[in-house]
Amino acid sequence: MGSAKQQTAMSRIMNLLQEWDKGSKSVRKKILQDFIMQNQSKTGPELEQEFAQAASLFLTRLTAWLRLTYMIGTCLHEQLSAVSIFLSASSGHKFMAEFLEVGGVLTLLEVIGLKQAKEADKAQAVKCIQHIANAGRKYKELVCESYGIRAVAECLAKSKSEETQDACRNLLLMLGQGNPKFEMQVYKGLIALLPCSSPKAQQMAAHSLRVVQATVKQANVSVVEPLLNLLKTLHLEVQFEAIELIKELMDYDVSTSLLKGLVALLRPAKEDSLPRPEILEDPDVPKISAPLPVYVQQAAAAKTIGILARDSNELAEKLIQTRVVHNLMFAMGNQEYADSQRQASITLEYFCRTFPIVDDHVRDAMGEALYDLFMANPETLYVNMNHIQADVLISNKVNIPKLVETVD
Incomplete structure (x- = not known):
């Protein structure tokens, strides 16, 4: 009885495989569905x-058709979905080995790099790679040795689909953990994503760096410039992740460079703050009064300095020994962007209330009238002060190089 059932099943599978071999594109698509x-x-x-112990025969046909047609997109989504079933099957390492033997990883990586491929197909290809990476360390290394980190990072940067970007982010995190041979390469790949043009990719890269940072246990100095540049963004979710990453990097060697960079951003270079020449403006196009990125960065730097100072008195003291007070007052007088003035005022008030020596220097630099106005309500100082008072703030000469003591 069992033998008859087995013969029937084998006959059914052989008929299916013959139908596949002779079938048109539409027939194969129906078989895959x-x-x-x-x-x-x-x-x-x-x-x-299900395949009467002949599942490998179907997988071989499937992978061969995938490799022949992936560049033109023939039934690509169905092919990748079917491959995913084989790769994700528990106790199915045999199928994974067969797929890898025919160059399956390279095929999947090429799919996610195709300009003409649909976003849904790229997402499915990334999920297939996830199944491979999830099988263990040697499989993660195989993906990385096939230049997978670069391919996945580029897909994340260029993709217009949040589903695809999310799949790429998850795969990079997977490759960056439990993979000591390539974890630093993943870390550097995430840093390379920070300057990309996609806000979503920037947010994901900054968040992922916070995760991978704990794994690599060291900070690369190349993270400083692109991270500070993220503060120019108008996307608050990106700015939030950038500030959170800066906070975590205060425990690493790059902290001094980051602090110096933040203080410097409070005084934008003149060439950075120049408006566009009028000849480049179209008079017929309605003007949108968006702030210059350099002023957004200035406001974000003031905000970040305030957050860092509140988190640690030690950091606050290091900041005071730079020109932070001088530069905060300069930002308070910058009437180009109200949020710069507001954030700088809030941060400077904290320094004044916490460190008596800062309070004394600020009072002397501002004069009694402006100082009283400032301490009464820092958040609205920019509304209440006049142009002369703004000039006083911009031209201040405050410098506090020595160590200070906090209020008990």
Whole structure:
């Protein structure tokens, strides 16, 4: 009885494989759709049983067709979804080995780099790579040795689909953990993503760096400039991740460079703050009064300095020994962007209330009238002061190089 059932099953599978071999594109697509619908979440042994111990024959045909047609996109989504079923099957390492032997990783990486590929297909290809990486350290190393980190990072930077970007981010995190041979390469790949043009990719890269940072246990100095440049963004979610990463990097060797950079951003270079020449403006186009990125960065730097100072008196003292007070007062007098003035005022008030020596210097530099106005309500100082008072702030000469003591 069992033998008859086995013969019937084998006959059915042979007919299916013949139908595939002779079938047109539409016939193969229908076979794949049926396979996907009937075999979700099946284990390796269950797939073998479904194919009468001949599942490898179907997988071989599937991978061969994928490699021949992925560049033109023929049934690409169905092919990748079917491959994913084989790769994700528990106790199905045999299928993964067969897929890898025919260059499956390189094929998947090429799919995610295709300009003409649909975003849904790229996301599915990334999920297939995730299944491979999830199989263990040697599989993560195989993906990385196939230049997978660069390919996935580029896909994350260029993708217009949040689903694809999310899949790429998850894969990079997977490759950056439990993979000591390549964790630093993943770390540097994430740093390279910070200057990209996609705000979502920037947010994901900054957040992922916070995770990978704990794994690599050292900070690369190349992170400083692109991280500070993220503060120019008008996207608050990106700015939030950048500030959180700066906070975590205060425990590493790059902290001094970051603090110096933040203080310097409070005084934008003149060439950075010049408006566009009128000849480049179209008089017929309605003007949108968006702030210059350099002023957004100035406001974010003042805000970040305030956050760091409140988190640690030690950091606050290091900041005071730079020109932070001088530069905060300069930012308070910058009437080009109200948020710069507001954030700088809030931060400077904290320094004044915490460090008596700062309070004394600020009072002397401002004069009694402006100082009283400032301490009464720092958040609205920019509204209440006049142009002469703004000039006093901009031209201040405050410098506090010596160590200070906090208020008990």
